[in-house]
Amino acid sequence: MARHLIRRRLRAFWPDLHGLEVLGMGYATPYLRQFHEAARLFAFMPLTQGVMRWPGEGRNSVALVDETELPLTNFSVDRVLLVHxxxxxxYLRDMLNEVWRVLKGxxxxxxxxxxxRGLWARFERTPFGYGHPYSQMQLSRLLREHSFTPLRSTQALxxxxxxxxxxxxxxxAWERIGRRVSSHFAGVNIVEVSKQVYAVRPLRAAERRRLTWSLPQVVRPTPASRRY
Structure with a gap:
């Protein structure tokens, strides 16, 4: 039931991922299958967490990785889902920096x-009863510190x-009433963010010439060095 309720909120955020590359990290595999229209679905599990084959049939699409050095090139995935x-x-900060690196602009x-504040974080018999829980404000502050911009948020459970x-x-019925009455006591917080890519003012022609002439002579190749 917990998976079902969370899936509904995720699908509301991403109703159509046709043609996109989607990466799940942590224990995100139970929530990836619903995005079947994506061009590619795959998952990474951190070394300290262990790995489980996914999906159950066909080719395996999950790998055990170092969360601080993801085996992906820069700007290579369209969507990333972090669960558990x-x-x-x-290595929270290094992991978020890596997610920023591999995410497209x-x-x-x-x-x-x-x-x-939720009950699910207070009981170890629940899947969300381990680790460090976050309030909406704490989560928003953490993401802004790592160059992400919160777009929208919701709650579940x-x-x-x-x-x-x-x-x-x-x-x-609990979900409908809870969202109307108070979001503070939900079991999980769900937030969608975009990547902050700051604009850089292009250099004018005169500035580029000044930069070129200010370079040390040693970095300019000589006719002899060009042969090698």
Whole structure:
């Protein structure tokens, strides 16, 4: 039920990923399959977390990686989804810097983290009962510090963590009422951000000439060095 409720919020943010490259990090594989229209779906799991094959059929699309050195070129993916990743990372800042590096300029990142005020972060029997939970303000501040711009946010898992089948059947009603009454006590915070790419003023012709003539003579190739 938790997966179902979170999937609905993710799909509302990304209704159509046709032709895009989508990367999931952490334990994001249960949420990737719904984006079947994407050109490519693949997942990375950090070394400290371990790895599980995904999907169950066909070619494997998941790899165990060093979260501080992702095996991708710069600006290579359109979408990144982090689930059970941010709150458990031992190298948080390096990991976010790597995500920024591999994300395309117009790319988007979604992060799903346990809510500091929610019940799900208080019970270790839940999947969100481990690691460092975040409030919306803490999460927004962290992402801005790493050159991401928050675009929109939502919450999920307003239902208390329970195994009661009768209560689980009422989960959709809990979600509707919770979003209307108070978002502070949801189980998870979900935020979508864009990549900050600051504009650089191009040099005018006169400035380029001054820069060229100011270079040290030693860096200019001589006729003899050109042969080598």
């Amino acid at each position: 990743c941010l709150e458990n990372s031992d 117009e790319g988007r990142l979604i992060i799903v983290v346990p809510n500091r 307003f239902i208390p963590p329970t195994h009661s089948r009768a209560l689980l059947r009422t989960a959709p």
